Amino acid sequence: MKKLSTIITLATLLFTSHLYAGSSAKVEYLDTGSVFPKSANMPFSEAVRVDNTLYISGQLAVTPGTLKLVEGGIDAETTQTMNNIKTILAAHDLTMKNVVKCTVMLADMKDWPRFNEIYTSFFSKPYPARSAFGANGLGLGAKVEVECIAVFS
Template sequence: MSKLTREIVTTNNAARPKLPFNQAIVANRFVYLSGCVGCDKDTMELVPGGAVPEMAKALDHVKAILIAAGSGVDKVVKATIFLQDMADFANVNQEYIKVFPKNYPARTCVQVAKLPLNAKVEIEVVALTGDVETISKL
């Protein structure tokens, strides 16, 4: 039986909370990103303006971590979005489609009671590494 690897991914190009988790783990060509909120990577304070700018910043973190993991947004297979208020869904969706304009990943979006730093939105993704071909079965 061959040994599987579990690679810890860390980048200074995205927020790095001093908490007991890693930005991402690569295991068997899958990248598992921890949840990202819309905070400034240097101050660890939420960007001002609410759910939309927070989502834009969180997606910047997602992109940076995926690159550090040898992946990219085009290789995301599953996204989970957590919203403090489902009333922000449509506006957050507009930021989401700027990053995922076609061949959308599978996705779940849920409203939650509270998020880290009292954020309005958090996103986590699962992606692939290596050569990936996208096919559509319509």
């Protein structure tokens, strides 16, 4: 499943790169340190802005400023993960209403009903587009990871 996740991420990046190849798109690699600590020296950007689109890297249920997952199972992890996404959006003057697409990875698809109940409480209709899949192992042993795409309006 890690290979599938990597392939999907690479395909998305290649497709996006192809769309902007030869164009005058403005690309910014952003790291506010608002969730993952800058001192952690992570091998990815917190978010990447391409013109009016913000691509947020997959978020886990870490307590902001640390690499420690919150305790409390899928409920606590889903809530913290979504709050981390809100924090990143806010750092760029965006809200959950700006989110147009999310990709959800669950370590156990049996957690889907609880995840979905909490996830939907962070949005109002119309909901963003979404994909979800089960993964065999997430970073830091997390139960959930969510990445989002938001648009500046």
